[in-house]
Each structure stands twice: as structure tokens, then as C-alpha cells.
Amino acid sequence: MARSWRNFFRKTEEPEQENVQAAVEAEAPDSTADVPTAEEVQARRSPTPQATKVLEEENVQEPEALPESDAVEEASDEVASAEEQESRSGGWFGRLRTGLKRSRESVVGQLNAAIAEFRDTDDEEFWERVEEILISSDVGVKTTGKLVGELEQEALERNITSGEQLRGLMVEHAERMLEGPVELDVSHKPTVILMVGVNGTGKTTTIGKLVNFLPGKAMLAAGDTFRAAAIEQLQRWGERVNAPVIARERGADSAAVAHDAVEAAKREGADVLLIDTAGRLHTKVNLMAELEKVRRVIERQLPGAPHEVLLTVDATTGQNGLRQAKMFNEVVSLTGIILTKLDGTAKGGIALAIANEIGVPIKLISVGEQVGDLHPFDAREFAEALFGEL
Numbered sequence: 595m596a597r598s599w600r601n602f603f604r605k606t607e608e609p610e611q612e613n614v615q616a617a618v619e620a621e622a623p624d625s626t627a628d629v630p631t632a633e634e635v636q637a638r639r640s641p642t643p644q645a646t647k648v649l650e651e652e653n654v655q656e657p658e659a660l661p662e663s664d665a666v667e668e669a670s671d672e673v674a675s676a677e678e679q680e681s682r683s684g685g686w687f688g689r690l691r692t693g694l695k696r697s698r699e700s701v702v703g704q705l706n707a708a709i710a711e712f713r714d715t716d717d718e719e720f721w722e723r724v725e726e727i728l729i730s731s732d733v734g735v736k737t738t739g740k741l742v743g744e745l746e747q748e749a750l751e752r753n754i755t756s757g758e759q760l761r762g763l764m765v766e767h768a769e770r771m772l773e774g775p776v777e778l779d780v781s782h783k784p785t786v787i788l789m790v791g792v793n794g795t796g797k798t799t800t801i802g803k804l805v806n807f808l809p810g811k812a813m814l815a816a817g818d819t820f821r822a823a824a825i826e827q828l829q830r831w832g833e834r835v836n837a838p839v840i841a842r843e844r845g846a847d848s849a850a851v852a853h854d855a856v857e858a859a860k861r862e863g864a865d866v867l868l869i870d871t872a873g874r875l876h877t878k879v880n881l882m883a884e885l886e887k888v889r890r891v892i893e894r895q896l897p898g899a900p901h902e903v904l905l906t907v908d909a910t911t912g913q914n915g916l917r918q919a920k921m922f923n924e925v926v927s928l929t930g931i932i933l934t935k936l937d938g939t940a941k942g943g944i945a946l947a948i949a950n951e952i953g954v955p956i957k958l959i960s961v962g963e964q965v966g967d968l969h970p971f972d973a974r975e976f977a978e979a980l981f982g983e984l
């Protein structure tokens with residue numbers, strides 16, 4: 595059974611009213627001067643005909659069957675039951691498996707062949723072969739060493755003699771490695787979620803998809819003031835999911851947008867504020883410094899925020915995803931990873947490398963461009979999709 599959206603959001607803590615109040619009181623009087631009201635935001639949400647054209651040219655994906663704004667709770671129930679249905683029929687899990695097909699053909703296919711020849715735990719050649727297979731599927735040298743070391747030891751201790759038992763052990767160990775606190779912390783009011791990542795990894799579409807599942811009133815912030823049509827892309831999502839979008843003009847300081855947005859979220863009583871940012875290479879020092887500034891400004895406006903800093907990693911980029919996670923984590927302290935494009939040619943092993951080497955939990959996975967393609971991460975399912983029987 596897939597992990598459900600129902601228990602994905604952690605809402606147990608009391609809203610931090612005192613903090614919010616203190617931050618509001620500490621505010622410089624002119625700092626909110628040009629923050630638009632919700633009405634103004636609503637009024638300027640429609641993309642211009644020109645922007646619409648750009649969006650069409652870009653073939654920006656529109657979400658399907660979105661809920662009414664005043665029926666978010668009910669909608670998430672509907673989504674959960676649709677998800678249950680899908681899960682029963684193997685729907686999105688099937689997509690994950692198909693998505694990992696290249697991996698499954700290379701990893702599971704090769705593992706099947708290796709496992710078929712497994713005779714005893716002392717067979718050094720067998721373990722070397724397993725290591726090669728894992729390294730070639732993006733698990734990486736370090737994590738492969740750990741995984742195979744543990745497997746070998748346990749297989750020895752438990753006197754494993756059959757290949758199928760060994761596969762079971764492998765799934766178990768991978769699951770343990772992948773397990774982490776996946777819940778999204780939305781216990782604050784407002785909860786601020788900052789979305790970061792390399793260009794084209796899925797930040798903006800993930801925000802759009804995620805809003806559908808979030809409890810309460812969402813607000814979006816167009817912090818990508820760099821890429822052409824980025825603001826319009828988010829505004830388009832805002833319209834579809836009935837969430838106001840705080841924006842400034844293209845080229846504006848994205849920290850200023852974040853500032854406006856936090857103020858607006860506090861003032862308008864938004865439950866969750868999702869801040870989009872421009873795609874940036876983890877190796878560009880000045881761009882990473884800019885992101886750090888965005889984070890700092892948010893924290894100054896609302897102590898304790900951002901409550902979630904989520905990194906989108908395109909799973910098809912392999913081991914580079916590990917370097918991205920490392921660098922972004924150093925600069926903005928990630929709270930979670932979203933693995934996207936698992937419906938593509940991803941090998942999937944990067945999930946193990948990230949979980950083991952970065953220590954930041956994978957919280958969500960995306961297996962396509964539609965709203966229903968975003969799912970809470972489930973370590974067991976992922977391990978099975980990766981190493982389960984063909």
C-alpha cells in the first residue's frame with residue numbers, strides 16, 4: 595500500500611503566533627509599503643496574451659482536475675482514495691517501475707543473472723559483481739561499499755543460501771537506508787516552503803502539484819525573477835490551484851519577492867507559503883550566495899522560517915544529483931529532497947546515494963507531469979521497484 599497523502603503533512607504543533615507577532619512588531623515601518631493586498635494580487639494574476647503565448651510555446655503543462663479552493667480538505671480525501679485505487683491497480687507504482695525500467699533492465703536484469711549464480715556467501719566474485727551492478731546504476735562507490743558490506747555480513751550471519759533470500763535482504767537493506775522522516779512540516783502559520791534546485795529539475799511544477807494536496811490556504815511567491823516567463827508560469831499554476839501569487843517584475847531581487855511574500859502570507863493569514871526560486875547550478879558561487887540571501891531574508895521576516903527547504907533533483911542526471919544535494923545542503927540547509935522524472939530514464943540508485951551520503955530525507959517523488967504524478971516517498975516501495983523481481 596502506497597504511503598498516503600493523508601498522513602503526509604505534520605500539523606501537530608501549535609501555530610507560532612508569538613513569533614509571528616514579534617516579527618511583525620520588529621518590522622521596519624516602510625518595509626511592507628509595496629506589498630500588494632490579496633485583491634491586488636488576484637487582480638494581476640491573469641497572464642498577459644503575450645505571456646500566454648510564451649507559455650503555449652513552452653508547452654507548459656496544465657494540471658488536470660483541480661479541486662475548488664474552498665474544498666481542499668475534501669479534495670485531498672478524494673485524491674487519497676483515487677491514489678488508493680491506483681495503488682490497488684498498480685497504477686503509479688507501475689509507472690515508477692516502468693520509469694526505472696532502464697534501471698530494472700540493467701540493475702534487476704543483471705542482478706537476476708548474478709543471483710541465479712549465487713551459491714554461497716564466500717564467493718568473492720559474486721560480491722564484486724553485485725558491487726559493479728550497483729555502481730553502474732548511480733548508487734555510487736561509497737554507498738555501494740556500505741550496502742554490499744552490510745549485505746555480505748548479514749548473509750553470512752544468517753547463512754543465506756538462496757538467491758531469492760538474498761534479494762529479500764537487499765530490498766530490506768535498501769529500505770532501511772532510504773527510510774527517513776518524510777512528513778512535510780506544515781505546523782506553523784504561516785508555514786514557509788522554499789523550493790530550490792538546478793535549472794529544469796521541476797521546482798515550479800512541483801509547487802503547482804503540491805498545492806493540491808496541502809491542507810489550508812496556500813500562497814505562492816514568484817521568486818524566479820530571472821528566467822523568461824517564469825513568473826507567468828507560476829501565475830498560471832496559481833490560477834489553476836486558486837492560490838494568490840506574490841510577484842514583482844522580471845529582474846527584481848528575488849529576496850525582495852520573498853520578503854513581500856512572507857509579509858503578505860502573515861497579513862492574509864495564509865497557512866502555507868511556497869516560494870519558487872530560479873534554477874541555478876550548484877557550482878555557481880554567486881548564484882548560491884543569492885539563494886542564501888533569500889533564505890536569510892525569510893528567516894529575518896519570520897523567525898524559524900523557512901520551515902521546509904526542498905531540493906528538486908532530476909533523477910535522470912545520475913550521480914550529479916548527489917553533488918547538487920551536497921552543495922545546496924551546505925548553502926541553504928535542506929529539509930527534504932524531491933526526486934523528479936522517475937518516469938524517464940532514471941536508474942534510481944541516486945536515491946540510495948543521497949539518503950546515505952547527505953542525510954537529508956527524500957520526501958516526495960514525481961513520476962510525470964500531471965498533478966497526480968507527485969507522491970509521498972515510500973522507502974519500501976522504492977526499494978522494491980529498484981531491486982524487486984522482474
Ligand SMILES: Nc1nc2c(ncn2[C@@H]2O[C@H](COP(=O)(O)OP(=O)(O)OP(=O)(O)O)[C@@H](O)[C@H]2O)c(=O)[nH]1
Binds near residue numbers: 938
Ligand atoms: N516526465 C516528467 N517531467 C517532469 C517531471 N517534473 C517536471 N517535469 C517537466 O520538466 C520541465 C521543467 O519543469 P519546471 O517545473 O519548469 O522546472 P524548474 O526547476 O522550475 O525549471 P527552471 O525554473 O527553469 O529552473 C517541465 O516541462 C515539467 O513539466 C516529472 O516528474 N516527469
Ligand SMILES: [Mg+2]
Binds near residue numbers: 798873
Ligand atoms: Mg521554475
